Amino acid sequence: MVGRAALDRRSVLVLVALVATLGLIAGCAQTVTGKARAVGAVDPGTVAGLPVSNGPSGPKSGVADAKLTVENGDGGDMDKLAVNTIADVQEYWAEQLPANFGGTKFTPVKRYVSYDSDAAGIEICKTSTAGLVNAMYCSLDDSVSWDRGQLLPMLTEKFGAISVVMVLAHELGHAVQTRLGELSNITQATPSIIREQQADCYAGNFFRWLAEGKSKHFQISTGDGLNKILTTMFFIKDNVGSNFTKQGAHGSAFDRVSAFQFGFTEGPKRCAKIDLPEYEKRKTEVPLDNQAINSGNLPVNDKQSRDLLESSLKATYEKSGANPPTLKDGSASCSDAKATPPASYCPSNNTISIDPDALNKIGTPPGKKGQSGGLGDFAAFAEISSRYALAVQKAAGLSLEGTSAGLRTACLTGSWGGAAKKGVGRVGTSALTLGAGDLDKAIAELLQDKSLIAADVNGKPVDSGFARVEAFRIGFLEGSDACSAKFN
Known part of the structure; x- marks a missing residue:
């Protein structure tokens, strides 16, 4: 998947061909506790201060589904997965936004819209959903929407249900930016790469909370479960050769993982500090016009x-x-x-x-x-x-x-x-x-x-x-x- 934005009204994830098939992530994980690690330290025995745990990760069993009013939904498993994710992510931000940003209130998004990209299109954010294999947040009507027909089933099949949680946590990161306003350091002139890096960072904030066992509907192990989340980000990066200055840029896999880890390790305030100068110091994306000898793929045994x-x-x-x-x-x-x-x-x-x-x-x-x-x-x-x-x-x-x-x-x-x-x-x-x-x-x-x-x-x-x-x-x-x- 490659993310792209229409002006600065929305964030859109677009599927591209998956280059490998990874093991699934499913089931439940143990609850873990710990404390935040000092910035710049790497403790091999923990994951940012949390004990390393292995085991299955994903939806908890025996937990009642969240109740949100979904437009155009079918009430199936994919809609339930999306609704449970949104409910937990919004619960997190209702707690953390005021705690980290001077009492700023997090209000739930106004619209939740499900659609099937294989069916007749409906209009969301001034765009038809026909053939739109995406998930997105739209600030025009303060909505979050998802494709239950292709996107969510494909993510679940290839990477496990927890990958859907990551994608929607990223989209709700854009809702956080909207609610923070000037505190987010986002303006009309801010490049989309900064919006997307912040959203990846805000997703990392939520996953920290999830890894601490505080999410009502989901759990994740900090070892193999979180490893798979980081691996998944390899497949939702920008296309090879993309330029980070282009509208809709999300960053390389390395850049996206970095932003996610900043959020997981350092908290919401770190995410709001991501700006263009900070990103340019650490960006790794190399455009295709690079004329280096290995701008293609070298035969390794040559x-x-x-x-x-x-x-x-x-x-x-x-x-x-x-x-x-x-x-x-x-x-x-x-x-x-x-x-x-x-x-x-x-x-x-x-x-x-x-x-x-x-x-x-x-x-x-x-x-x-x-x-x-x-x-x-x-x-x-x-x-x-x-x-x-x-x-x-x-x-x-x-x-x-x-x-x-x-x-x-x-x-x-x-x-x-x-x-x-x-x-x-x-x-x-x-x-x-x-x-x-x-x-x-x-x-x-x-x-x-x-x-x-x-x-x-x-x-x-x-x-x-x-x-x-x-x-x-x-x-x-x-x-x-x-x-x-x-x-x-």
Whole structure:
């Protein structure tokens, strides 16, 4: 799905082809308690101060459905899911808006509209719903609407019912902006990217409350449940190559996840602080007019690609003083570490052994005929980079096992991504440089269950996807020095 806005009257989510099928999220999760973590800290044992819990997530059982008057609804499961979501999100904002913004009152939206995009269209926000596979908030009539025919069933099938909660929590984030007025730092001239980043952040606020067990109709585990929410955001980003200055821009997956995490970690006031200068400092979207060598998708096992990757890694970590590890294809025995295909680091001989077939599967672009399961070149390169990062840690005398090692690995891999954005480590006239969509490939891979990007030398990944992304972001934005300082 790609979001777009019609002027600044509404937020609209538009479906695009899904590039992979993920496991479903369903059932109930345990109630967890905790306290907010200090800004800038990453605790591997918690998710922003909440204990890491695993288990199914989604609608609670045995809870009566909320009662809201829905226009054009059919009373089916999708409408019930939407109504229960809206009721819980509005309950949250009725409590939190006055508490965080000087007594500002949150009034429920005036209209709730259900429609079937496959049926005859009705008019919402001056737009026909015929063929409109969307969910949206419209400030013209203060309404929230959803497509029960295609959008909600597809989200539920691919990602679980909790993904619908995220989408509608985002839409109601726009209702929050309307109620805050000037306090939201939104004006008629504000680019849509800022409106959407704030809405993602406000959705993160609600999910914090949900994760604390306070939602009447829904629960979510802070481990695998929240990991799947972050993964889902990979599929509701802007199209590859989009420009954040365009009307309707929502941001890359990395940018959207960042905004969501700000909200989950820091609260509603942080969301209202998102403005254009703040976003421009951390934006990662790369337009298609980028002329870097990898603006497309490189063959990951090609000699030129490997040479460029090695040069990029050496240049990134040159100041660390680490002896660059040797990269070679094939498996090898190692006395002090387990094999972790598609790439394995052996500390005793400072060698990275690469499984070309497994790496090629990751590096294959999504949807390419005859092959499946891949995310793209930068995802595969990040797997190798993660093992290279272990050599950097070894040189610094740091432990290569355990959660701290996994977080340092994610952080250092992120620092390599930041360096690649600048095109470091040229080979002749060429350099491995971030192209459109590349960073999102790495983030999608980072969130996979068996990803090495946030794993220790034996391939044990950090349990919390939330912490994985935070560590990667620190390295990407602050560089490798921040990694040793924050994850000793």
